[in-house]
């Protein structure tokens with residue numbers, strides 16, 4: 001990445017490639033590719049076949065990735081009882097936890113447990129969950145994750161009705177905890193990225209649009225960054 005790319009990328013929404021769509025046979029290599037292309041963090045989707053109808057990866061993957069990248073590893077826990085696994089992921093080298101509001105009767109406790117482990121913490125909400133559920137927990141969070149598809153699979157179509165909610169979450173963040181990140185996850189590519197940024201997202205998770213791009217990871221990252229850059233300022 002050259003200097004101009006670097007400066008631009010620091011002012012723009014941050015990119016969090018989701019390795020769910022990576023080639024697992026050369027995962028370390030693919031993570032290094034997105035790192036070199038300016039990724040800000042690596043998004044690790046953890047699924048238990050119960051909270052969502054799919055299985056993915058666990059703490060050993062985080063442990064292996066910790067050895068190959070300096071980027072923050074954020075774990076998106078799509079699992080029924082995240083409290084049981086926080087310690088294991090923290091020991092493996094996870095930097096942050098994204099835990100779901102859905103199905104957690106003691107969300108505040110989960111958030112505090114992540115804090116005690118010294119990690120950043122965010123709460124994720126599914127497409128049908130209203131923004132309002134975040135109101136009381138927001139002061140305790142470093143980030144909110146608005147799901148723009150139903151969790152469980154990569155390469156799904158972006159759900160348009162989440163745009164209004166992203167705007168509502170942005171206004172709530174400005175009012176209650178302005179330092180909180182607003183991340184979105186699902187169906188984010190060059191067309192949907194500017195739309196979510198326009199309504200207030202500042203961290204974009206993207207899986208298939210990056211790792212599934214026929215021209216390669218670097219070109220996909222550049223395309224996403226360009227899509228959210230907006231018109232260049234004119235001289236004079």
Ligand code: DX5
Pocket residue numbers: 018019020021043045076149150151152153154155156185186187188205206207208209
């Ligand atoms: C879906 C996951 C996403 C997934 C996004 O449950 O949380 O992080 O990898 O994939 P794309 O970008 O392909 O929609």
Ligand code: ZN
Pocket residue numbers: 018043044045076185205
């Ligand atoms: Zn995710």
